[in-house]
Amino acid sequence: MTRPVMTDIKSLTREELEAQLKAWGEPAYRAGQVLDWLYARRAATWEAMTNLPKPLRAKLAEQFTLHTLELVRQQGAHDTTRKFLWRLADGSLIESVLIPANPALYGEASDRHTLCVSTQVGCAYGCKFCASGLDGWKRNLNPEEIVEQVLATERAVASERHQATGETPTPTGTRHPSRTVNNLVIMGMGEPLANYEHLLKALRLLNAPWGGGIGARKITISTSGLAPQIRRLAAEPEQFRLAVSLHGATDEVRTRIMPVNRKYPITELAAALADYQRAKDQLITFEYILIAGVNDGLDQTRPLAALAERLHAKVNLIPYNAVEGLPWARPTEAVCEGFLAALEGHGVTATLRREKGGDIDAACGQLRLRTEREINGAG
Ligand code: SF4
Numbered sequence: 001m002t003r004p005v006m007t008d009i010k011s012l013t014r015e016e017l018e019a020q021l022k023a024w025g026e027p028a029y030r031a032g033q034v035l036d037w038l039y040a041r042r043a044a045t046w047e048a049m050t051n052l053p054k055p056l057r058a059k060l061a062e063q064f065t066l067h068t069l070e071l072v073r074q075q076g077a078h079d080t081t082r083k084f085l086w087r088l089a090d091g092s093l094i095e096s097v098l099i100p101a102n103p104a105l106y107g108e109a110s111d112r113h114t115l116c117v118s119t120q121v122g123c124a125y126g127c128k129f130c131a132s133g134l135d136g137w138k139r140n141l142n143p144e145e146i147v148e149q150v151l152a153t154e155r156a157v158a159s160e161r162h163q164a165t166g167e168t169p170t171p172t173g174t175r176h177p178s179r180t181v182n183n184l185v186i187m188g189m190g191e192p193l194a195n196y197e198h199l200l201k202a203l204r205l206l207n208a209p210w211g212g213g214i215g216a217r218k219i220t221i222s223t224s225g226l227a228p229q230i231r232r233l234a235a236e237p238e239q240f241r242l243a244v245s246l247h248g249a250t251d252e253v254r255t256r257i258m259p260v261n262r263k264y265p266i267t268e269l270a271a272a273l274a275d276y277q278r279a280k281d282q283l284i285t286f287e288y289i290l291i292a293g294v295n296d297g298l299d300q301t302r303p304l305a306a307l308a309e310r311l312h313a314k315v316n317l318i319p320y321n322a323v324e325g326l327p328w329a330r331p332t333e334a335v336c337e338g339f340l341a342a343l344e345g346h347g348v349t350a351t352l353r354r355e356k357g358g359d360i361d362a363a364c365g366q367l368r369l370r371t372e373r374e375i376n377g378a379g
Pocket of ligand 1: 123124125126127130131132133188189190191224245
């Protein structure tokens with residue numbers, strides 16, 4: 001008989017954990033202690049939870065898994081954009097990217113960090129410029145695998161700091177050590193809204209004051225444009241922010257690089273975004289990767305501006321980072337600046353990402369792709 005799949009402790013809400021502990025006859029304060037170990041102290045083992053009685057730790061270990069992500073590779077250095085390649089319990093690889101605070105992108109100016117997290121292994125949406133979808137879709141991430149990307153990144157940063165300064169990596173006795181990650185963008189590998197249930201559960205765990213403690217307005221969900229799920233998200237109580245990977249302001253251009261546009265063309269996407277806007281009264285962000293000769297013509301700026309104006313959206317222009325094996329190229333700096341100026345000329349709030357990033361496998365999904373191909377002997 002096969003053993004039933006165990007639930008991971010980091011996929012439980014406070015209520016679920018309290019109910020389990022109550023059923024075991026444990027005092028009410030135990031749930032707070034467990035959550036403190038998981039989210040504030042980022043404990044990686046049951047043994048680390050030293051203020052829990054041993055029999056309770058044994059019971060928890062019998063009932064729940066406590067998976068942590070294994071760091072396979074890291075790129076980038078302190079104070080720059082850093083990529084982490086993680087191995088999941090089933091051997092699959094995913095990426096997270098830690099970005100130093102940038103007031104022009106998401107959230108406010110501060111010394112805080114934004115983490116870009118993955119929600120699926122691979123991606124089924126097959127955007128033509130993207131490394132994440134190149135080898136197809138493998139599976140959805142579980143809530144704890146999304147949550148763990150934040151905790152594992154913070155563990156890695158803390159242990160690095162420990163090596164550099166001797167500072168204790170997990171400050172025992174400190175109930176609320178400062179979070180390294182204060183902003184989240186759900187923009188890594190995968191289409192987040194195609195893993196809706198697990199995504200929402202993970203974000204609620206990361207948002208809860210007893211969990212990750214990251215404000216809903218500091219969490220940006222990025223979608224390739226799944227109109228029905230955008231409407232569903234509009235009906236949720238949380239004020240998560242929404243970004244749309246637009247990359248084309250006409251159906252002709254968008255369909256060429258994003259197959260999802262056949263299913264949800266721009267008119268339908270815009271209607272869903274208008275609903276979101278009405279429900280949340282928030283600025284939406286359009287991500288627009290500038291690809292040479294594809295969507296960087298000045299003729300695209302007018303429809304893009306019209307869409308942005310109608311939906312009160314701001315536009316983030318991102319010069320394309322070349323992906324090995326794909327034919328697309330980054331436009332020249334002058335073209336990017338010209339596109340920005342034309343958009344601003346139409347009255348749109350827009351930013352242009354100017355950092356290089358070519359030194360690491362900057363495009364989403366590239367580090368994973370390269371590592372997997374090396375492992376499989378194809379690279
Ligand atoms: S851009 Fe996003 S939705 Fe499109 S293939 Fe890549 S990961 Fe999937």
